[in-house]
Amino acid sequence: MSMGGPSRWCRLIVFLFIAIAVSACHENSRPHSLKIGLAEEPRTLNVWLASDANSRKVLSLIYQPLYVYDPDTLDLVPWLAESMPVYDAQTLSYTVTLRDARWSDDTPFTSRDVAFTGNLIRSFQVPRYASNWRFIDRIETPDSHTVTFYLKKPMAAFLSGTLSTPIVQEKEWAGFAEKAKTTEKPLATLINHRVQHPVGTGPFTLEQWRQGAFLHLKRNPHFFGTGKTINGRLLGPFFNDLVYSVFGTSDVAILALKKGDIDMFWWPIQPGYLSDLSQQKKIRLFTNEKSALYFMGFNLRRPPFNDVALRRAVAYTIDKDFIVSRILQGQGTKMYSVVPAENRFWCCTDLPRYGDDMSRQNRLKTAYQVLVDAGYSWAVPPVDAVGNLQPGREIRLPGGQPMGRFTILTPPADYDPHRATSGLMIQEWLRELGMPAYARPMAFSSMLQQVKGNHDFDAFILGYGRLRLDPDYVRNLFHSANDKSRGWNMSGYHDSTFDQLADRSTSELDPLKRQALVMDMQRLIARDLPYLPLYKPSVVEAVRTDRFEGWVEMLEGIGNIWSMCQVKPVNYDGA
Amino acid sequence: MGLKRFILRRLVEIAVIFFVIMTVLFILFRLAPGDPVSRMVDPSMTPEDARLLMESMGLDQPVWTQYLYYLKNAATGNMGVSFHYGEPVTHILLNRLPNTMLLFTTSIIISALLGVFLGKIAAWKRGERTDTLMTIGALFCHTLFLPWLALIMIWFFAYWVGWFPITGMVSPDVWIDPDAGFVVKALDVLHHMALPLMTLVLIHFGSYLLVMRSSMLETLKDDYILTARAKGLDEKTIRDHHAAPNAALPVVTTVGLSLAFSINGGALTETVFTWPGLGRELVFSVSHADYPLAQAAFLLIAIVVLLANLVVDVLYAYLDPRIRY
Numbered sequence: 046m047s048m049g050g051p052s053r054w055c056r057l058i059v060f061l062f063i064a065i066a067v068s069a070c071h072e073n074s075r076p077h078s079l080k081i082g083l084a085e086e087p088r089t090l091n092v093w094l095a096s097d098a099n100s101r102k103v104l105s106l107i108y109q110p111l112y113v114y115d116p117d118t119l120d121l122v123p124w125l126a127e128s129m130p131v132y133d134a135q136t137l138s139y140t141v142t143l144r145d146a147r148w149s150d151d152t153p154f155t156s157r158d159v160a161f162t163g164n165l166i167r168s169f170q171v172p173r174y175a176s177n178w179r180f181i182d183r184i185e186t187p188d189s190h191t192v193t194f195y196l197k198k199p200m201a202a203f204l205s206g207t208l209s210t211p212i213v214q215e216k217e218w219a220g221f222a223e224k225a226k227t228t229e230k231p232l233a234t235l236i237n238h239r240v241q242h243p244v245g246t247g248p249f250t251l252e253q254w255r256q257g258a259f260l261h262l263k264r265n266p267h268f269f270g271t272g273k274t275i276n277g278r279l280l281g282p283f284f285n286d287l288v289y290s291v292f293g294t295s296d297v298a299i300l301a302l303k304k305g306d307i308d309m310f311w312w313p314i315q316p317g318y319l320s321d322l323s324q325q326k327k328i329r330l331f332t333n334e335k336s337a338l339y340f341m342g343f344n345l346r347r348p349p350f351n352d353v354a355l356r357r358a359v360a361y362t363i364d365k366d367f368i369v370s371r372i373l374q375g376q377g378t379k380m381y382s383v384v385p386a387e388n389r390f391w392c393c394t395d396l397p398r399y400g401d402d403m404s405r406q407n408r409l410k411t412a413y414q415v416l417v418d419a420g421y422s423w424a425v426p427p428v429d430a431v432g433n434l435q436p437g438r439e440i441r442l443p444g445g446q447p448m449g450r451f452t453i454l455t456p457p458a459d460y461d462p463h464r465a466t467s468g469l470m471i472q473e474w475l476r477e478l479g480m481p482a483y484a485r486p487m488a489f490s491s492m493l494q495q496v497k498g499n500h501d502f503d504a505f506i507l508g509y510g511r512l513r514l515d516p517d518y519v520r521n522l523f524h525s526a527n528d529k530s531r532g533w534n535m536s537g538y539h540d541s542t543f544d545q546l547a548d549r550s551t552s553e554l555d556p557l558k559r560q561a562l563v564m565d566m567q568r569l570i571a572r573d574l575p576y577l578p579l580y581k582p583s584v585v586e587a588v589r590t591d592r593f594e595g596w597v598e599m600l601e602g603i604g605n606i607w608s609m610c611q612v613k614p615v616n617y618d619g620a
Numbered sequence: 621m622g623l624k625r626f627i628l629r630r631l632v633e634i635a636v637i638f639f640v641i642m643t644v645l646f647i648l649f650r651l652a653p654g655d656p657v658s659r660m661v662d663p664s665m666t667p668e669d670a671r672l673l674m675e676s677m678g679l680d681q682p683v684w685t686q687y688l689y690y691l692k693n694a695a696t697g698n699m700g701v702s703f704h705y706g707e708p709v710t711h712i713l714l715n716r717l718p719n720t721m722l723l724f725t726t727s728i729i730i731s732a733l734l735g736v737f738l739g740k741i742a743a744w745k746r747g748e749r750t751d752t753l754m755t756i757g758a759l760f761c762h763t764l765f766l767p768w769l770a771l772i773m774i775w776f777f778a779y780w781v782g783w784f785p786i787t788g789m790v791s792p793d794v795w796i797d798p799d800a801g802f803v804v805k806a807l808d809v810l811h812h813m814a815l816p817l818m819t820l821v822l823i824h825f826g827s828y829l830l831v832m833r834s835s836m837l838e839t840l841k842d843d844y845i846l847t848a849r850a851k852g853l854d855e856k857t858i859r860d861h862h863a864a865p866n867a868a869l870p871v872v873t874t875v876g877l878s879l880a881f882s883i884n885g886g887a888l889t890e891t892v893f894t895w896p897g898l899g900r901e902l903v904f905s906v907s908h909a910d911y912p913l914a915q916a917a918f919l920l921i922a923i924v925v926l927l928a929n930l931v932v933d934v935l936y937a938y939l940d941p942r943i944r945y
Binding site: 170239253259293303304494497509522 | 670789
C-alpha cells in the first residue's frame with residue numbers, strides 16, 4: 046500500500062491550512078448582533094408542542110400573550126392588551142381592549158386572532174394550555190380591538206393563566222387546523238405540524254434555523270412596542286440580529302463567553318465556574334432567584350411517615366443552612382413554604398421554621414423531644430439522662446415495634462448533585478436520631494415511576510425548577526382528588542379543610558381574598574408537612590459587558606422579554 | 621457455495637436478525653421505567669392534560685397494539701414521529717447522518733492511513749528506538765480519555781491560541797452572511813471540523829498502528845519477502861510494495877467495521893464539540909424516552925452494521941484470492 050510522496054501530502058496539508066485560515070478571517074458583518082449560547086438546541090417552533098425550555102426561549106420572543114409579568118413587582122401588566130381587563134360580575138365576563146399591533150407579516154392583529162387562539166386550544170384540547178381554557182364558555186369579538194371572555198364559573202386562573210397564553214395568527218393556523226380536524230388524531234396532527242416560518246407579534250421574527258447549528262432571529266419591524274414606553278420602559282429592540290448557538294457542555298460555553306464568541310450564556314452557571322468568571326473584566330454575573338421548590342416528600346399512606354410527629358422531627362433534624370452554604374455553595378436560599386418567598390404576594394411568611402437558626406445540639410434535642418412526646422422510644426436514646434447527645438440506636442414506633450429500614454429516594458448525582466448530596470446528608474442526620482435511613486440515588490425516570498406512578502416509596506427529594514407565579518399548583522400538589530397514580534399529590538395528603546380552601550381558591554376572583562385562602566393552605570402544609578421545603582438554587586447568569594448593556598433582572602434571571610426589548614449595544618447611538 | 625448464494629443466504633439471515641433487533645428494541649424501551657410524558661408535564665397541568673398528551677403519542681394503546689403499529693409502519697419505512705421534535709424521525713436522522721459521517725468517516729480514514737503508514741515503519745524498525753517510541757505513543761494516545769483530551773484541545777487550540785472555533789459545525793456569522801459563497805461555507809465547516817478530527821485521529825490511529833505493526837511483522841517472515849530480497853530489490857520497495865499491501869489486510873477488516881459503527885457517532889465527541897450528529901440525538905432520545913427517535917436511530921445503526929459485515933466478507937474474498945465462498 047503506497048502512501049504517496051511525502052511532498053505531495055505536505056503541499057495538500059499546507060494548502061488546507063491556508064484555506065482554513067482564510068475562512069477563519071471572515072469578518073463579522075453584523076456588529077449589532079446579539080449572540081446567545083444555549084445548553085441544548087430548541088426542539089420545535091410549534092408553540093403547541095414545545096415543552097422544553099430552549100424552544101420556549103425562542104418562541105417567547107415570537108408569540109406574545111395579552112399580559113406579561115412586570116419584572117419588579119411581578120404584577121400582570123398589559124402587553125398585547127391596552128389596559129387591564131374589565132370584569133362584569135353579572136355576565137361573568139372579562140372584556141379586554143387590544144393594543145394597535147401588527148403581525149410580523151404586516152397584517153393587523155385583531156380580536157379575531159385572540160378568539161381563534163382560545164377556540165383552537167379548546168377544540169383541540171391542547172395539553173399545555175387546555176386547563177386554562179376549559180372554563181371559558183364562549184369568546185366574543187364586538188370589534189376588532191375588543192374581545193370578551195365569558196366564563197362558565199369564576200376562575201382565579203383566568204388572569205394569570207388564560208390571559209398569558211401566547212396568541213397565534215388566525216391566518217397562519219386556521220387552514221391547517223381545519224385540515225387537522227379531519228384526521229384520525231386531530232391533536233397529534235396539530236402538535237406535530239412542522240412550523241417553519243412562525244408569524245408572531247413579538248420583537249423578533251425567525252430568519253433562519255439551521256438545525257443542530259444555530260438559530261437566527263431578526264428584529265420584527267412591525268413590533269408594537271418599538272419606540273413606545275410600556276410599563277415605564279422604553280422598548281426596542283435596539284439590535285437587528287439575535288443568534289442562538291448551542292454548546293454541548295458548560296465548560297465550552299464558558300470558554301466561548303470568555304473568548305467573546307457569545308455575549309450571554311442563557312443557562313444557570315454552576316458554582317464551580319464563578320470564581321474564574323468573577324475575575325474576568327469583561328464579564329458580569331447576575332444572580333437572581335428562581336421560582337422553584339426543592340423539597341423532601343413523605344409517603345403518608347404507610348408507616349412510619351404517616352405520623353406527623355415523625356415528619357416534624359425530621360424537619361427539626363435537617364440543617365438547611367448547611368445545605369445552602371455547603372452543598373449549594375451559597376448559591377441558593379432556604380425555603381419554608383411551598384411557595385417561593387420571591388413570589389411575594391402569595392408566599393406566606395408566618396410559617397413555622399423548624400430547626401431554623403438552631404445549633405446542631407438544639408435541633409437534635411428538639412427532634413428527640415417531639416418524638417418522645419409522640420411515644421417513640423429507643424434502645425439507646427440520642428439524648429442521655431443528663432441531656433448530652435449520644436448516637437441513638439434502634440428507634441421504636443409508638444406501638445413498641447422497631448422502626449423498619451426506610452429509603453430516601455433522590456435523583457443520581459450526575460442528574461442533580463445537590464439533591465443527591467442533600468439526601469446523603471439527611472440520611473446521616475436521621476441516623477444520629479437512631480433512624481434506619483438510607484439515601485438511594487435512582488435514575489430520574491425510575492424515581493418518578495416509583496413515586497408518582499406506583500406510590501411505592503418512603504421518602505424522596507424532588508424539585509420543580511420552574512413554578513408558575515400563580516399559586517394554583519399548591520392545590521394540584523396536595524388536593525386529595527389528585528392522590529391517584531400519576532396524580533400530582535404524590536405524598537397522599539388528605540385533609541378536608543385543605544381541600545375546601547383549595548377549591549375556594551380556584552374560584553375566588555378577589556385577589557386579597559384568594560391570597561388569604563392560599564396563605565391558609567400554606568399554613569396547613571407547614572403544619573402537616575407532607576412536603577418539607579428545603580431550598581431553591583439561585584440563577585447565576587453571565588454576560589459580556591463590552592458589546593451589550595441594559596439587561597433587565599427579574600425572577601428567573603435576565604433571560605426575559607424585557608431584556609430582549611431593552612438591551613442595547615454599548616455606545617448605542619440610536620441608529 | 622457460490623458468491624451469489626452466499627450473499628443471498630446472508631441477506632436472509634440479516635432480515636431475521638433485523639426483525640429480532642426490532643422486537644428487542646421495542647421491548648427494551650417499554651420495559652425501561654418512566655414514560656415520555658412524565659418529563660413533559662409540570663404541576664400546573666392536570667392529569668387530564670397528561671392523558672391527552674399520552675393519547676396524542678399513541679401511548680394510550682395496549683402494548684401489543686403499539687407493537688403491531690410499529691411493525692406495520694416499519695415495513696412501509698415509516699418510523700414514526702418524534703415526541704419532542706414533532707417531526708418524522710427519518711427526517712431528523714437524515715438531517716444528522718451526513719454530519720456524523722463527515723466527521724467520523726474522515727477520522728477513520730485518516731487514522732487508518734496514519735496507522736498503516738506508521739505501523740509499517742515501526743515493524744520495519746522492530747526493536748529500534750523508532751519502534752519503541754511509536755508503540756508507546758500509540759498505546760498512550762489510544763488510552764487517553766476522550767472528553768478530557770477534547771477539552772484540552774479546545775482550551776489550547778481554540779481558546780488559548782485561537783486557531784480554531786471553540787465548538788459547533790458552522791459559524792453563524794458566515795452562514796448568515798448572504799455574500800458568503802459555497803467555498804467560504806465549505807472552508808468554514810472544515811475549520812470547525814479540524815479540532816474534533818484531530819482529537820479523534822489522536823485517539824484512534826494507535827489501534828491501526830498496532831494492528832498494522834503486528835501484521836507486518838508476520839508478513840516479513842514470509843518466503844516471498846525473502847525472494848524479493850534475493851532478487852535484489854531495494855528495502856523501500858520490499859516494504860512498501862511487497863510487505864505493506866499484504867499486511868494491510870486485517871486493517872481493511874477493522875476499517876470496514878469501524879466505518880459501519882461510525883454512524884452511531886461518538887456521543888462524547890459530539891457532545892463536547894457540539895457536533896450535530898447522530899450520537900447526540902441518540903443520547904437525547906434515550907434520556908428523554910423519545911421512543912420513535914431512539915428506536916429508529918438504533919435500527920439505522922443495526923442495519924448499517926449488518927450490511928457492513930456482509931460487505932467486509934465479500935471484500936475479503938476480493939482482496940484475498942485464497943478465500944472463496
